[in-house]
Amino acid sequence: MKALIYNKDCDKKIELVEIEKPKIISDSDVILKVTLSSICTSDIHIKKGFVPRAKNGVVLGHEFVGIVDEVGNGVKNLKIGDRVAVNCETFCNECYFCKRGFVNNCINGGWELGCRINGAQAEYVRIPYAGNVLYKLPNNVTDRNALFVGDILSSGYFASLMLDVNKQDNVAIIGSGPVGMCAMMTLRIFGVNKIIAIDINEKRLEIAKNKGLADYFINPDKVDIEKEIKKIAPYGADGVMEAAGGKDTFNMAIKIARPNSTIGIVAMYEENQIFPLPVCYGKNLTYKTGGVDAIHCKELIQLISENKINTDFLITKSYKFENILEAYDDFENSKLDTLKIEITY
Numbered sequence: 001m002k003a004l005i006y007n008k009d010c011d012k013k014i015e016l017v018e019i020e021k022p023k024i025i026s027d028s029d030v031i032l033k034v035t036l037s038s039i040c041t042s043d044i045h046i047k048k049g050f051v052p053r054a055k056n057g058v059v060l061g062h063e064f065v066g067i068v069d070e071v072g073n074g075v076k077n078l079k080i081g082d083r084v085a086v087n088c089e090t091f092c093n094e095c096y097f098c099k100r101g102f103v104n105n106c107i108n109g110g111w112e113l114g115c116r117i118n119g120a121q122a123e124y125v126r127i128p129y130a131g132n133v134l135y136k137l138p139n140n141v142t143d144r145n146a147l148f149v150g151d152i153l154s155s156g157y158f159a160s161l162m163l164d165v166n167k168q169d170n171v172a173i174i175g176s177g178p179v180g181m182c183a184m185m186t187l188r189i190f191g192v193n194k195i196i197a198i199d200i201n202e203k204r205l206e207i208a209k210n211k212g213l214a215d216y217f218i219n220p221d222k223v224d225i226e227k228e229i230k231k232i233a234p235y236g237a238d239g240v241m242e243a244a245g246g247k248d249t250f251n252m253a254i255k256i257a258r259p260n261s262t263i264g265i266v267a268m269y270e271e272n273q274i275f276p277l278p279v280c281y282g283k284n285l286t287y288k289t290g291g292v293d294a295i296h297c298k299e300l301i302q303l304i305s306e307n308k309i310n311t312d313f314l315i316t317k318s319y320k321f322e323n324i325l326e327a328y329d330d331f332e333n334s335k336l337d338t339l340k341i342e343i344t345y
């Protein structure tokens with residue numbers, strides 16, 4: 001079968017190669033036929049060498065849906081032919097961390113697919129702990145509807161929970177990209193007061209506006225961000241999510257947060273950031289980082305099925321799997337305008 005692998009020794013760092021179809025190794029495995037996948041910014045981070053734990057030669061891809069093709073003896077809740085969404089974190093449900101809901105840190109799993117073990121940018125993929133991490137889709141939820149459940153939608157939801165905000169709160173989201181937009185959607189469901197979308201890309205702000213994801217739209221390249229925030233929330237934002245990972249966005253989060261608020265950081269930085277502790281001291285801020293614990297996939301599928309969340313608009317381009325190298329080029333080079341790409345099989 002064909003698969004896209006990370007190869008740090010080749011020019012493009014990724015390669016479309018022929019490999020053997022995966023086999024069941026453990027009783028908890030399922031072999032999935034991939035029907036739709038997407039490219040995540042983390043795939044690009046691996047390609048650029050920013051993810052040291054990524055294994056050279058691994059099949060990339062961790063955002064996908066598929067159809068169950070083979071089932072290990074220990075998997076009782078799935079059968080051949082089931083259409084499923086996939087959690088990008090495979091977890092055992094038994095270790096110290098899993099028992100506390102911290103599946104991202106599962107000592108037997110976590111984010112392995114498309115990083116440490118072969119992922120989904122291939123015709124078939126082996127899923128460990130399949131009974132815990134594959135979710136049957138209701139008939140009214142399409143593959144496209146469910147594509148982001150196990151990764152960016154979970155990240156947006158997790159990030160929103162992290163902020164600990166309530167209905168009176170005005171929440172600022174730095175980064176109106178796919179994760180930022182997923183967070184805006186879930187904050188709407190939580191019913192916060194006002195949502196402030198911040199991005200330097202006007203097109204992304206425009207999409208957020210057209211979709212009604214936020215109430216205010218600010219481009220920090222064009223205005224004084226602190227002043228603009230204070231027009232909406234006089235003491236600063238009641239919660240700030242950093243989903244951009246830009247050069248100055250960590251600092252921006254600290255500047256626009258009101259004293260005693262929480263900053264949730266879900267951005268994946270490409271370099272170290274400076275923590276301005278003297279400025280932070282009197283602000284009594286709480287910082288949280290993630291590393292999504294994707295434990296709400298079933299609830300998210302339910303919300304999609306009830307038409308309360310729809311992420312289809314995030315898919316702005318479509319490529320066939322055989323043209324996936326082109327899709328990567330596209331995603332990497334025009335990524336500010338391309339939100340998400342779907343790969344069809």
Ligand SMILES: [Zn+2]
Pocket residue numbers: 040041042043062063088151152
């Ligand atoms: Zn991802």
Ligand SMILES: [Zn+2]
Pocket residue numbers: 091092093094095096097098099105106107108109
């Ligand atoms: Zn575990």
